[in-house]
Amino acid sequence: MVLIPRAPVSMSRRIVPRKSYAKLPTVLEVPNLIKVQLDSFQRFQEEGIKQLLEEISPIKDLTGNRLELSFIAYEFREPRPGHSEQECHERDQTYSAPLYVKVRLLVKDTGEIKEQDLFFGDIPLMTSKGTFITSGAERVVVSQLLRSPGVYFTREEDPVSGRYLCQAKLIPTRGAWLEFETSNRYVLSTKIDGKRKIPITTLLRAIGYGSDDDINKLFEKEEKQSEHKYISITMEREPNIKNKKDAMLDIYKKLHPGELPSEANAEKLIHNLFFDPARYDLGNVGRYKLNKRLGVDISLKERTLTREDIVEIIRHIILINNGKDHSDDIDHLGNRRVRTVGELVQTQFRIGFLRLEQVVRERMSIIGTEAVTPSALVNIRPIVAAVREFFGGSQLSQFMDQTNPLAELTHKRRLSAMGPGGLSRDRAGFEVRDVHFSHYGRICPIETPEGPNIGLIGSLATYSIINEYGFIETPYRKVVHELSSKDKKLAGRTVTEDILDEKGKTLIKAEAVITTEIAEKLAKLKSKKIKVVPFVTDEIIYLPADEEDRYVIAQANAPLDENNQFKEQRIEARLADGYLLEEPAKIELMDVTPKQVVSVATALTPFLEHNDANRALMGANMQRQAVPLLRPQAPLVATGMEMEAAKHSRQVVFAEKAGTVTEMAGNIDEKGNTKYRITITHDDKTTKNYDLMKFVRTNQGTCINQRPLVNKGERVEVGQVLADSSATENGELALGQNVTVAFMSWEGYNFEDAIILSSRMVEEDMFTSIHINKHEVEARDTKLGPEEITRDIPNVGEESLRELDEDGIIRIGAEVMPDDTLVGKITPKGETELSAEEKLLRAIFGEKAREVKDTSLRVPHGEWGKVINVKVYTRKDSKNGGDDLPAGVNQWVQVWIAQKRRVSVGDKLAGRHGNKGVISIIAPKEDMPFLPDGTPVDIILDPIGVPSRMNIGQVLETHLGWAAQLLGFRALTPVFDGANDLAIEDALCRAWIVQQSGAIDPNPGENKEPFNKEVAINWVNERGYDGKAVFNEKLNGKAREIGLRLWLEELNISAKKLGSEELEKTIEKVNAEGRFSPPTYGKVILNDGRTGEPFDQPVTVGSIYMMKLIHLVEDKVHARSTGPYSLITQQPLGGKAQFGGQRFGEMEVWALEAYGAAYNLQEMLTIKSDDVTGRAKAYESIIKGDDILQPGVPESFKVLVKELQSLGLALEVINEEEAKIPAIEDTEEEAFKLETEPQSTEEPRWKEVDKDVRD
Template sequence: MALSSKAPVSSSQQIVPRKSYANLPTILEVPNLIKVQLDSFQRFQEEGIKQLLEEISPIKDLTGNRLELNFIGYEFREPRPGHSEQECHERDQTYSAPLYVKVRLLVKDTGEIKEQDLFFGDIPLMTSKGTFITSGAERVVVSQLLRSPGVYFTSEEDPVSGRNLCQAKLIPTRGAWLEFETSNRNVISTKIDGKRKIPITTLLRAIGYSADEEIIKLFEKEEKHSEHKYISITMEREPNIKDEKDALLDIYKKLHPGELPSLENAKKLIKNLFFDATRYDLGRVGRYKLNKRLGVTVDLKERTLTKDDIVEIIRHIILINNGKDHSDDIDHLGNRRVRTVGELVQTQFRIGFLRLEQVVRERMSIIGTEAVTPSALVNIRPIVAAVREFFGGSQLSQFMDQTNPLAELTHKRRLSAMGPGGLSRDRAGFEVRDVHFSHYGRICPIETPEGPNIGLIGSLATYSIINEYGFIETPYRKVVNEISNKDKKLVGRTVSEDIPDEKGKILVNANTVITPEVAEKLTKSKSKKIKVVPFVSDEIVYMPADEEDKYIIAQANAPLDENNQFKEKRIEARLADGYLLEPPEKIELMDVTPKQVVSVATALTPFLEHNDANRALMGANMQRQAVPLLRPQAPLVATGMEMEAAKHSRQVVFAEKAGMVTEMSGNIDEKGNTKYGIVVKHDDGTTINYDLMKFVRTNQGTCINQRPLVNKGDRVEAGQVLADSSATENGELALGQNVTVAFMSWEGYNFEDAIILSSRMVEEDMFTSIHINKHEVEARDTKLGPEEITRDIPNVGEESLRELDEDGIIRIGAEVMPDDTLVGKITPKGETELSAEEKLLRAIFGEKAREVKDTSLRVPHGEWGKVINVKVYTRKDSKNGGDDLPAGVNQWVQVWIAQKRRVSVGDKLAGRHGNKGVISIIAPKEDMPFLPDGTPVDIILDPIGVPSRMNIGQVLETHLGWAAQLLGFRALTPVFDGADDLAIEDALCRAWIAQQSGAVNPNPGGKSVLYNKDVALDWVNEHGYDGKAVFDEKLNGKARDTGLRLWLEELNIPAKKLKSEELEKVVEKVNAEGKFSPPTYGKIILHDGRTGEPFDQPVTVGNIYMMKLIHLVEDKVHARSTGPYSLITQQPLGGKAQFGGQRFGEMEVWALEAYGAAHNLQEMLTIKSDDVTGRAKAYESIIKGDDILQPGVPESFKVLVKELQSLGLALEVINEEETKIAPAEETMEEADKLESELKQSEEPRWREVDNDVRD
């Protein structure tokens, strides 16, 4: 039967709509949030490499008349077979494409031309998600925020004269820095590359302004009106320099002291320093900034300095000294630019290409012209090395934070001021780290790390883009106050002044609304531009920070009427770093949306405007640490950015075109891998298979698991969500759970931010997450023979091998615990002297009896789970096809183990407002405080944690969440444009009415809340109020007013005829008595779950969104009885990774000394630490049940003796009986013997127990 194209939309898509509290319309959609990365790398591929090849082309030999090598074109070929993104992930390879360059060699002697396509290495490719895969791990190249090349003028107060004196710095992209400074004696001097000072007039003479008169004429205007004659005074400081020749020789002497100067060399030096394109490059950006700052119009292709540039810099220094011009703010974003991926990779490539150029030149001088070919000259090693060095070792190429989709997205939008050419943590001051007014709409003022990197690492604001020069731009709406008289947009606008016709007669009076007829009249007007009442157009302009400073800009929430004209006479606006109240006529631009100020993570915090900045910062950062949960829930109170964040993280699958779902597949490909997908047949006849990721491990060990939301036969529309990911629900970001919260103290269990959780959270897997670990083992060739992966392991019982297959590899689905064998492996042991018996065995059984040791892959200590995948790779050989493995590796086995971790005491939970805490107890749900309808709360937070932290957003979220939960809606409250107090109180009153009227069934059949609005309407009407008005969203305050009156009437207080002011007073009075809380307060009398008694005071109860963070107790908790010891000191190692012990340090020793606990102390310092013989004997005694013997000498004492001996001190150790003992010569043989006996008598829990380091 053919599928009907009109099949209904899947029921799973029918979700509760969001109720928006936003007041402002959406003017501009959120741009593609990873466009920064994708566009930049594409620009590198298309233009960057081309520029580099043009830069070094042609390469000539040292004489310049034998050989010439040209790079004339290049192409990226398809990635090699078996090198898809997924395969590179699985097999720890790099996702790359081969780069081929067309090279032409001209042999000048014969005129012969040789052309070849040369392989220039495998270049890492960017995936569609904006990441790189190197050695199987996803990495991100973070954009760098640096000072832009160009000229900077600063002025500092001179302590002697009290005057502000100007300094300037000319910073090129590549080449010598030029610094200018003014002394308090009015001399302007310059330094080239930080060397000795040179008077500025000397430099001017050297570049061609030879005569005094010529120099004075250049600055005649500035000097005439100046109190201080800078140029004349500077000339007096160089009495012996009169012309160009003197100046050139003087500069040469100062830059190269000790060398014999010649005019030719001096000219060459100046030319090379500033006017030679190969050695000095301002860059496109530098030239653009220089032109803009100095007001010159040099062609942007001119990358070197010009004479005019130097003259203009000096002119500006004089103007700033005279107070006629302003100095620059180096922290202004107009002076800082972003180097994105493409540019960073290109810079690294340039290093490789320059090394390549040297190699080619050297080879040209060695190889004869007959045998020469392009491939013989070109060595690509420098390029390959430069690329590898960048992706593997650069500070800006980072292991991607993949904890959840938001963490990925934020990492790709990160800006770092550190890295090559940037700042270092130690040297960066407060000014660089601080929020600057130019960050508005460009860099988020909130999201930055806490700690030493604060302010050095930031995040791009939501709507910001990076322009071709690397400056961050933000969008604005244009405010229009004049329109062309022929423009159709005139209709509906209001004329702001009388408009005469050609004869001067009034054609249209001021304040007339333009109709089509009036517009027709205006075409005959004398003035081509018609002045209208200012209105905000939908035209969007993007502005860099330095441009924006020239405009007066209104905020996005400035009130507008239906014609987009300003309602108020004075508008709140800003100009650069000032805030103004201006009439509408002066406003030139308007913000697009309030959320353009903040980054994506910050924009996910509802009621952000009610939170203290420090807590908002923590909230934004902690959302990136949230672990994807087994049953994700989108927040009840959202901001609208959830859908955007999920969409741009590229983890949610959307339908490209409308069509029908024809298949939900789980096919096995030719390599034995199961491929999951959704097949959609589009209306235009094409078919597409949307692949899904199932239980894929991320860099942080969390799990990506895409779940289809559609069924076979469903009709889908373009842009519809087809599949969710681990941390999304119906295409919205879902990092946590909506839980019923009470803010109250409970038995002291939530002291100091601790959290009390209900056992329901554990039972219903609400905070359960999946974590995947990968373990791998290689079977290599060793000097003693090849290692072997086998089930036949010496001295291991059948019980330990029960889950292994015949090859010794664990089966998929096996439950494993610490120390279980995953892959059996044996390694040949070193040959020892054979006994007669062994020789006989060897003679009878041949090589089989040869000694091997067990080097199997086992589950590390502290890990457990279920094996979900196993991959075996075998070396290719001539007989059977296999895999490409590194040299010396015969087999490679990978095992993935998944853990299902329930929430437990010690886990860290956090909300979106920086409200974080550790779970102190998981109480039985029946013991938790319960609501009047019998529902126990899910989580109890400490109310003391709110006032001092000033993150009131969590309380507002709780209130609105409560109303949303009871009334069955999902709230949408964008940052700076969300629900106000009145809207929340209205919602709370409606929720109270719904509860009182019995319209809410809190838990029908274990499902979510059921709400019947009609029952609530009828109840309100029965009480003599207008039910329809109460539930009308447009009537602000009506629900609040009616709700409070009904509440008072429920308490037998007549309230129907009270005026508003009287009503407020009565409500406050009743509330002050402390027994009853009005519905607008969001407080309820709770009952103790253990006694059933009500608590004394009403408690704030509601619904809050909580996330489980990746700081899980299971990764941190650790215990040890015996284990590995340090080789020299013989003390236990430290740290969970080394399976170490707890350090009993200096201060702890003092504590035991203070208590006089001598025997405890002696045990700690000997048999529990580094008394090798004593601890082995103590262990034996414990096993046998004997008394523990007296401790011996600690190993550290023997080390001390040896160290003193090494200083030439002969040391005698005497015991209590005054007999000599020699601890340093006491060997470890006895201890080793004891330990081997112990192992035979009872195998300890940990196989590599004592002295595993020594073995």
């Protein structure tokens, strides 16, 4: 056996072009994927604040004739100095800009006008990446998917009559809900804000249709056509109400029972409920939806309810009851809208502004008019508080998932049905969570969490956009059936009917093609429509879900000819929730691309169409959890979305203009920070600096490290990649590694999804990642004096301080381990009553002996690494410049520690198809199974994990990856439009031919192909076949056919004269009989690395893309001997975060009971747990070498006894002789006795032990 050292698969030496297997052209480029966030916040800044100020302006005092405060204009000023994005990150500050509002106060008594520019608080700003920085952490505001305001009609079957009865709900943006229902006795009634039922005719009378005749006229037509006279029956149920006054008083009594109604109050109530803009607002969206559903044409500026609206709703209820109209589907995306960042922030601002309005009104009534100014009236605290509350505490303002660039991007495109005004996961039923046909092209049917939030949190589809009303739209291509006679596109089109000129003479017959000459003649005719054979244009229209339901839409892969006409007579199409086979004449629109159905993360999975949806969901979610690796590799088998995802995550640096790289440097600025940048001088002589991030910690502790890809003096074009990030390679997303995989069982180590990894992965740092932790300490003023950061720490040896500088701060580059000192800090101790000896020492040495406590910052348990950065901030004073620090803080030190984590047993690896597993063993590479050429495989997966999971995409990826690795190309196979079986088999046969012919170059140069094509072609030609045909990509299936015939001939079976069917049968027979596998099966005879013997059966081998997930074993492994105890039960705490112990629970107790291990059990439940006195004595006995004494009573038993005594039960503990045992004395007293009695000659050691026990 020969072990061949192999170059890594990474192609970063040269950018190998992708070989695309896509069959469809690109009609529409992927839109800006974070536009949702950027546009929405910009709209808030430009229009949202203006709307809010207009809503509350002017504010008048309670009498309305003394003072009037108006808001005239507003502006955002530049962020304060020292508050750039980067500085806010480093110093835990909020990236914000001050909002100033021009306020005008009119004193009506004197006519005096006072104007001031008032500061309205610091408003968090959105960064160019679509995020907010609050207290140094990047946050994302997730868009919310809610039921849209408007009217909804539903039908429910009446169990008595079996008829379907209609109900309706009118939901405003702000104000009272109005509900309508039909009883089983055909009475129409309404509820206002869920209160008592009111007959519908009473409501109609109250809003102005006072008499019976008025009401009957409104519904005359519907009543005539209806089997049941709904209005007449309802009128009969009205007790003694015949006019508007009676109706208003009746409604008032039902809404305010117990109050004495008056006509004026009742009229005011009705007006306030539905017709007062301050109290009732449908919003733009509500009015738009109401007009659309009811078929009325009321101005969009009319945002309150009108009488016509209520009449139309009642009319629709009658029509639905009669089966002449349809009810609404509340889960349809036409009835659900998205509230984006801008709108969510605006809603929060509105709360602040309304509180501000109340404050101003109250101050106006108190303050005198002489000295009043706008600043005296306005208090901005409510606004500041509302904003802080939203960004800090809202369910929709989330800590950004920054694990890798894809995680960032998908977090910004997330949709949540939860949050304020939304659903809760307990009340959400199956229907809300389920995939709906209207999600097509709008919300991804795959990407959603697996737990209790399934279906409530989704992701926007790749091409979807959100319109001005908040409805999700998706793009379609227009299908044209007729053209104007003057249209230039007529030439080359086929007409569907005879066309006559003005004299009635036939210009062109049906089914003939219009030539240029005839097109010119047609252009001279009067303008008329000419019917042509339907063809698909590149004109794009965006449709919301409710409009789309009217169109017949063909799918993106419907075959088209060179004129973009449909090739087939029947086209697969869809109409609303139905699927049809339609003739081309009926097709109105066509999908833009097959990947418009899925989200970005889902579109990154090659061969998605071959995976079960559940596994595809896991694959999409796990890509977001992949840790950026030290040596990123873009996938050999990609989908084409990798470049888009990297680009829109804003982590990759692209050139904005063409030019030349003039400088690449790391400069130290005036604050001592190193700035890494690429400077480009553009063709127009302007320059641009592109700053790079070096070893920056993300929210999840992973590392962002941008690496330049250009050199000084290099020419760059627009859009060229200047620098890669942590999880990208040449501007493409690179979340994992291409590894050689074998699907086989190996000594049971890959049982149940476990993974066997080669030691080569560890040696070559293929799955090594960098993780950064930040530690900080503050030196504060205390009541006993200031804390001090110093190297002079009491009772700490020089050895522990060797890496600290003269100020007591660790040096950059120091290797640190758990409990090492990072920053030395001492805190003054409270003065206690001094003993005679201490008084003497104080008298001799003076203040030197004063007591200080060591409160140094140390490396936490379980952490280690290298110090990569230290920042020290010192309070400003008059002599020296300094930093703005919070009150009481004199110094603030931040230390960053980086860890280089190699892959280890227990880490979780996953592919892109939901194929996940935990590493069970890292085997020496020489023990791994090896290929015929001596190459050991990198990873062994369990073949049993494939069939039951139905994620066959991983097998196809393995096959195509194998061919790509051997032939030196990178495959591009988009979702639903990728490589088919034949293309993969062709590629496998080419790879086999290249291997067999010896054409592979063992040491390819910098820019050379990995194999010599001429050698391979000659090898095929020598055997009597066409070598060039094998490598001709246009001849589908040719490489497969020749490869299989050559394979048979290599086995001494004549194959030249075999027909296609005979060839297939012969191959199946040979495969079944022997240990030989044809090249199309992608299988190889592997040899056992330990014995050199071949395995029994051929094994599927190829190249697969695997990622290391953030669930690293190092973050989970934890051990403790002693540590903190719970205050009440005195039992050890639980969990790694609390440095807790292992719980010996109920079931573990059973296990020891089963073995009869009484003494072990007693130890576990007493001295190893919560017998305070016992454990202290046991420790002492171990130190002295004595026998451990009898354990005492557990503290938790004492707690139980005390609990029962507190309930008034006189509980005593009695032994077998019925003698009372004083088992329930206070532990504190016993512990005190222990401390005061002389216990041991090693007193200092014992004091230390006891302190540990008590802590």
